[in-house]
Amino acid sequence: MKVAIVHDxxxxxxxxxxxxxxxCELFPGAVVYTLxxxxxxxxxxxxxxxxxxxxxxxxxPLGKKKHRNYLPIMPSAVKAFNLSGYxxxxxxxxxxxxxxxxxxxxxxxxYCYTPMRYIWDMYDEYFKGGxxxxxxxxxxxxxxxxxxxxxxxxxxxxxxxxxISEYVRHRIKKLYNREADVIYPPVDTDxxxxxxxxxxxFYLAVSRFVPYKRLELAVEAFNRLELPFVIIGxxxxxxxxxxxxxxxxxxxxxxxxASLREYYSRCRxxxxxxxxxxxxxxxxxxxxGCPVIAYKAGGVLETVVEGVTGKLxxxxxxxxxxxxxxxxxxxxxxxxxxxxxxxxFSRGGFKSRVKExxxxxxxxxxxxxxxxxxxx
Numbered sequence: 001m002k003v004a005i006v007h008d009x010x011x012x013x014x015x016x017x018x019x020x021x022x023x024c025e026l027f028p029g030a031v032v033y034t035l036x037x038x039x040x041x042x043x044x045x046x047x048x049x050x051x052x053x054x055x056x057x058x059x060x061p062l063g064k065k066k067h068r069n070y071l072p073i074m075p076s077a078v079k080a081f082n083l084s085g086y087x088x089x090x091x092x093x094x095x096x097x098x099x100x101x102x103x104x105x106x107x108x109x110x111y112c113y114t115p116m117r118y119i120w121d122m123y124d125e126y127f128k129g130g131x132x133x134x135x136x137x138x139x140x141x142x143x144x145x146x147x148x149x150x151x152x153x154x155x156x157x158x159x160x161x162x163x164i165s166e167y168v169r170h171r172i173k174k175l176y177n178r179e180a181d182v183i184y185p186p187v188d189t190d191x192x193x194x195x196x197x198x199x200x201x202f203y204l205a206v207s208r209f210v211p212y213k214r215l216e217l218a219v220e221a222f223n224r225l226e227l228p229f230v231i232i233g234x235x236x237x238x239x240x241x242x243x244x245x246x247x248x249x250x251x252x253x254x255x256x257x258a259s260l261r262e263y264y265s266r267c268r269x270x271x272x273x274x275x276x277x278x279x280x281x282x283x284x285x286x287x288x289g290c291p292v293i294a295y296k297a298g299g300v301l302e303t304v305v306e307g308v309t310g311k312l313x314x315x316x317x318x319x320x321x322x323x324x325x326x327x328x329x330x331x332x333x334x335x336x337x338x339x340x341x342x343x344x345f346s347r348g349g350f351k352s353r354v355k356e357x358x359x360x361x362x363x364x365x366x367x368x369x370x371x372x373x374x375x376x
Contacts, residue, residue: 003030013278072143099154107365186350188206192287195265204267209235218317264288286342289335
């Protein structure tokens with residue numbers, strides 16, 4: 001059975017790439033198509049060992065570093081992939097991958113992290129106020145309507161949608177009028193385990209430094225609280241966060257997974273101030289027995305249990321977060337119970353569910369069980 005995997009871009013090792021890594025393990029002979037690829041930024045021997053083919057954006061000026069600036073031409077780039085001759089195309093999509101040109105005789109299954117947030121509910125966070133650069137801010141209003149129409153139209157070329165959460169399933173129904181099944185993303189609960197005997201009195205945030213993560217809200221809350229706060233990550237908002245941070249706030253970049261595990265194990269709680277479609281980081285922390293203080297919206301409603309594995313705050317203000325931290329400090333949480341909850345989202349369970357799902361849907365696509373291929 002010939003399989004192609006289409007992934008938006010490969011220039012970092014985030015949650016989507018951890019899902020992609022499992023897809024590559026399931027289909028080691030697959031070809032991976034992606035808009036741009038930088039092997040030095042992808043910390044995965046599994047992914048880097050695949051046959052990876054890129055689009056023409058890879059060859060454009062600053063294609064790898066500034067790929068988001070090419071958003072208006074991404075539909076053309078993903079459509080240009082030659083996906084003829086494949087039995088299954090598995091798109092791993094949060095932007096344009098699900099819009100790849102797939103023939104009728106090919107079964108197209110899309111693992112959807114979210115409908116393209118840049119053009120729908122988070123347009124202002126990305127493009128207003130010059131956050132994405134002057135050129136993008138000026139051009140995007142011209143292309144937004146086109147991209148929305150393209151996004152909806154190409155959703156009809158997907159045979160089966162998998163959503164990463166109930167929250168995303170509802171968004172797929174609202175925007176595309178398509179049904180989706182939910183398979184939660186994986187957490188490496190074998191790697192993320194508690195490494196410390198006790199918890200220190202500091203709080204932690206782990207995130208890419210981009211506007212919609214709302215790290216500035218957390219910085220403002222902790223400036224007021226004057227409690228030790230460590231932020232780990234990287235991204236275009238680094239200077240903005242640095243300028244806002246008080247003396248009690250430390251910002252770190254370039255940390256390894258082993259270092260993250262140590263911080264998860266030692267911190268008092270993980271702070272998660274954004275509205276995420278799912279959010280793997282809160283589960284990584286919980287796998288280390290770490291409670292989570294998160295904004296009460298999106299995917300965390302499915303991964304954080306109020307009063308058991310953490311606390312949820314509302315409304316979306318520094319004052320509400322500060323109040324939740326104060327309340328949290330008067331409560332106690334059982335690290336063993338927190339870890340047991342995280343284990344429900346294990347990598348092995350994800351792999352089994354995806355394998356079973358694709359086998360079942362491919363057989364259904366072929367018309368009868370006898371015509372389908374088993375996934376080995």
